Amino acid sequence: MNNKRFFLVLIVLIAIIGLTLTGCDNENPGTGCNACGECAVCNPNTGCNDCGECADCEPDTDCNDCGECEVCNSDCEHIPGEPQTTPATCIADGSTVTRCTECDEITDTVVLDKLGHDMDTEMEILTQPTYITEGEGKNQCQRCEHSETNSIQRKAIESAAEFKTVIEGLAGNTVETAYTLRINISGNFGYASTEGSLGHTLIANPNKYVNLDFSESTITEIPIFAFCKTGHPVQSSKNLVGVTIPSTVQTIGTAAFSNCSNLKSVTFQGNNLTDIGQQAFMDTSITSLTIPDSVITIGEGAFCWNEKLTSVTLGNSVQTIGTTAFASCVNLTNITIPNSVKTIGIQAFSDCDKLAVINIGTGVETIDEGAFAHCVSLSSITIPASVKTLGEAVFWGSRNLTSITFAAGSDITSFGDFVSPEGSNGNGGDSLRTAYNAANPKAGTYTRTANGTNWGK
Numbered sequence: 001m002n003n004k005r006f007f008l009v010l011i012v013l014i015a016i017i018g019l020t021l022t023g024c025d026n027e028n029p030g031t032g033c034n035a036c037g038e039c040a041v042c043n044p045n046t047g048c049n050d051c052g053e054c055a056d057c058e059p060d061t062d063c064n065d066c067g068e069c070e071v072c073n074s075d076c077e078h079i080p081g082e083p084q085t086t087p088a089t090c091i092a093d094g095s096t097v098t099r100c101t102e103c104d105e106i107t108d109t110v111v112l113d114k115l116g117h118d119m120d121t122e123m124e125i126l127t128q129p130t131y132i133t134e135g136e137g138k139n140q141c142q143r144c145e146h147s148e149t150n151s152i153q154r155k156a157i158e159s160a161a162e163f164k165t166v167i168e169g170l171a172g173n174t175v176e177t178a179y180t181l182r183i184n185i186s187g188n189f190g191y192a193s194t195e196g197s198l199g200h201t202l203i204a205n206p207n208k209y210v211n212l213d214f215s216e217s218t219i220t221e222i223p224i225f226a227f228c229k230t231g232h233p234v235q236s237s238k239n240l241v242g243v244t245i246p247s248t249v250q251t252i253g254t255a256a257f258s259n260c261s262n263l264k265s266v267t268f269q270g271n272n273l274t275d276i277g278q279q280a281f282m283d284t285s286i287t288s289l290t291i292p293d294s295v296i297t298i299g300e301g302a303f304c305w306n307e308k309l310t311s312v313t314l315g316n317s318v319q320t321i322g323t324t325a326f327a328s329c330v331n332l333t334n335i336t337i338p339n340s341v342k343t344i345g346i347q348a349f350s351d352c353d354k355l356a357v358i359n360i361g362t363g364v365e366t367i368d369e370g371a372f373a374h375c376v377s378l379s380s381i382t383i384p385a386s387v388k389t390l391g392e393a394v395f396w397g398s399r400n401l402t403s404i405t406f407a408a409g410s411d412i413t414s415f416g417d418f419v420s421p422e423g424s425n426g427n428g429g430d431s432l433r434t435a436y437n438a439a440n441p442k443a444g445t446y447t448r449t450a451n452g453t454n455w456g457k
Contacts, residue, residue: 002130003179005419008112009273010305012018013202018046019048021029023087024164024338025267026270029153030111032062033453034295035116043146044068045378046085046344050330052318053270055422059233063306069378070457071146071356076100076102076105077100077102078099078100078102078107079081079100079431080098080099080100080101080107080108081098081099081100081101083095083096083097083098083108084097084098084099085097085112087102087111087112087169088113088114088115089114089143089144089393090114090115090116090117090118090141090143090146091115091117091144091146092116093111093112093113094111094112094114094116095109095110095111095112096108096112097109097215098108098133101268102430111390114196115143115146116347116388117141117143117148117287118141118143119139119140119141119142119147119148120140121139122139122413123137123138123139123150123152124137124140126138126139126150127151127152127449129152129153129154129155129180129184130135130154130155131154131155131166131179132150132154132170132179132180132181133149133154134153134154135151135152135187136149136150136151136152137149137150137152137248138150139385140295145365151341152241153182154180154181154182155182156182156183156184156216157181157182157183157185158185158315159182159185160185160189160190160196160197160198160201161196163181163183163198163201163294164196166181167201167202167205167210167220167416168201168205170205170208172207173207173208173209174209175209175241175262175264175275178210178211178241178242179208179209179210179211180210180211180213180216180242181211181212181213183198183211183213183214183216183217183218183269184216184217184409185214185217185219186217186218187217187219188219188221188223189219189223189226190223190226190227190238191223191224191225191229191405192225192226192227192235192236193229193230196448197226198212198223198226198227199226199227199228199229199237200229202227202237202239202240203227203229203235203236203237205239206238206239207239208239209239209240209241210225210241210429211241211243211244211265212242212244213238213242213243213244213270214243214244214245214246214249215246215247217246217248218246218248219246219248219249220248220249220250220251221250221252221253221306222245222251222252222256222257222280223247223253224251224252224253224254224255224256224257224277225239225253225254225255225256225258226256226257227259227261228255228257228258229257229259230255231418234256234258234259234325235449236259236260236261237257237260238259238261238262239259239262240257240260240263241262241263241264241265241365242264242265242266242267243257243263243265243266243267243269244267244269245269245273246265246269246270247269247271247272248270248272249271249272249273250272250274250275251273251274251275251277251326252273252275252276252277252280252335253277253289254277254278254279254280254299255277255278255279255280255282256277256280256281256282257281257284258279258280258281258282258283259282259283259284260281261282261283261284261285262285262372262407263284263285264283264284264285264286264287264288265283265286266281266286266289266292266320268292270292270307271293271294273292273294273295274294274295274296274297274447275295275296275297275299276291276297276298276299276302277297277298277299277302278301278302278322279300279301279302279304280299280302281302281303281306282301282302282303282304282305282306283304283305283306283339284306285306285308286303286306286308286309287308287309287310287311287449288309288311288312289303289309289311289312289313290313290315290316291312291313291318293314293315293316293317294317294321294450295315295317295318296318296320297318297319297322298314298318298320298321298322298325299318299322300322300324300345301322301323301324301325301327302321302322302325302326302429303326303329304325304327304328305327305328306325306326306327306329307328307329307330307331308331308333309326309329309332310331310332310333311332311333312332312335313336314325314335314336314337314338314341316338316339316340317338317340318338318340318341318344319340319341319342319343320341320342320343321337321341321343321344321348322345322346322351323345323346323347323348323368324345324346324347324348324351325345325348326352327346327347327348327349327350327352328350328351328352329349329350329352329355330347330352330353330354330418331353331354331358332352332354332355333354333357333377334355334356334357334359335354335355335358335359336359336360336361337348337359337360337364337394338361339361339362339365340361340363341361341364341368342364342365343364343365344360344365344371344390345366345368345371345455346368346369346370346371347369347370347371347373348368348371348372349369349371349372349375350370350371350372350373350374350375351373351374351375352372352374353374353375353376353377354377355372355375355377355378355380356377356378358372358378358381359382360373360381360382360383360384360387361384362384362385362386363386364384364386364387365386365387365388365389366387366389366391366426367383367387367389367390367391367393367394368394369391369392369393369416370390370391370392370393370394370396370399371391372394372395373393373394373396373397373398373425374396374397374398375395375401376397376398376399376400377399377400378395378398378401379400379401379402379403379407380402380403380405381395381401381403381404381406382404382405382406382407383405383406383410383412384407384410385406385407385408385409385410385411385443386415387410387412388411388412388414389413389414390410390412390414390415390417390419391416392415392416392417392419393417393418393419394416395419395420395421396418396421396438397421398421399421399448399451400421400450401420401421402447402448402449402450402452403445403446403447404432404445404446404447404455405446406443406444406445406446407437407443408441408443409443410441410442410443412436413443415433415436415437416433417430417433418430419432420432420433420455421449430453430455431448431453431455432446432455434455435456435457436453444457445457
């Protein structure tokens with residue numbers, strides 16, 4: 001019995017000794033045992049070698065003399081050192097960095113925004129400008145070696161006399177190589193028939209093609225016959241290719257640019273122009289036109305015979321479109337009459353061969369005689385209820401017009417003779433007027449067959 005008790009005690013002792021030799025009981029993760037079975041304390045991510053020393057310590061740790069990992073940074077009470085500054089430059093951020101004097105860890109960083117270039121306001125002239133060419137200059141940064149090259153605008157012409165001198169000094173050129181001249185003048189610059197005026201100078205030098213930019217001028221009108229001389233034959237500035245009208249101009253006089261046959265471009269600046277005079281731009285080569293919102297009156301024949309004109313935008317203040325204002329603009333394809341317009345004048349859009357779309361604003365009261373005569377591409381149109389007067393022969397010769405709609409509420413009080421394309425029906429009037437007057441209500445769409453003479457609702 002005593003022998004059994006002795007062996008049981010011996011077995012328990014052996015088990016206890018075995019546990020002691022084979023591991024560390026209840027130790028924290030991150031520890032390991034050396035070859036003697038002793039726990040050596042190491043940081044996570046490290047291990048212990050056979051001697052119980054930390055092996056492969058992380059950069060921020062080190063091993064003490066006992067083979068234990070000593071954490072240098074995590075428990076360091078940082079003592080800030082002297083801030084070190086890397087200055088910002090024109091193109092790169094700088095910084096101010098503070099490090100711990102004990103562990104060299106960065107304790108604070110301040111970003112210094114880049115400065116940007118501080119360009120010298122005084123330009124170094126590299127090439128002097130002339131009346132027809134821009135110059136070139138250089139600006140230097142006052143902090144670094146960066147420099148910028150900039151153009152210098154052309155010299156401006158400030159009087160009619162200076163204009164004459166410049167034009168006479170230019171070499172002959174073509175429409176395609178037209179010179180662009182800055183014109184900075186004030187006051188009336190004269191009629192083309194006046195010696196020394198701008199128009200007179202251009203007519204006298206027909207082989208000098210120019211674009212005239214009046215943007216900087218303070219003139220309030222373009223005078224009558226400014227670039228067109230009256231007489232037989234009419235003489236005009238056929239070498240004027242483009243013109244910019246300044247925002248100060250309120251009136252463009254009669255025939256100011258009439259018969260300037262190479263005038264391709266007209267730019268209106270601002271919203272002070274109110275009146276475009278009779279034949280102001282008659283018979284030019286303008287291709288596209290935008291009338292400012294300030295314009296109230298477009299005079300008689302103002303843009304007639306502009307055979308290259310394909311696009312017109314009318315401003316929303318126009319009240320009167322004068323007689324033949326856009327007549328014979330044979331390549332104009334569509335027109336929208338704004339609601340501000342009260343009167344569409346006699347033959348205002350007559351003989352516009354390609355005019356296929358006409359939108360008439362709801363403010364129009366009078367469509368005068370022959371306003372849309374011989375518009376052979378027109379097939380349909382709507383007449384707003386605001387119209388009270390349809391003049392004689394409004395659509396005379398518009399042979400493909402087969403549908404006319406009178407808007408709801410229509411009540412025309414003056415319906416002229418020969419309004420429809422085919423003209424008289426033998427009764428001194430036409431069947432369209434007869435059908436309209438007989439209808440109740442008058443609003444609706446009236447049609448006829450192609451080449452037919454009888455209209456019906």
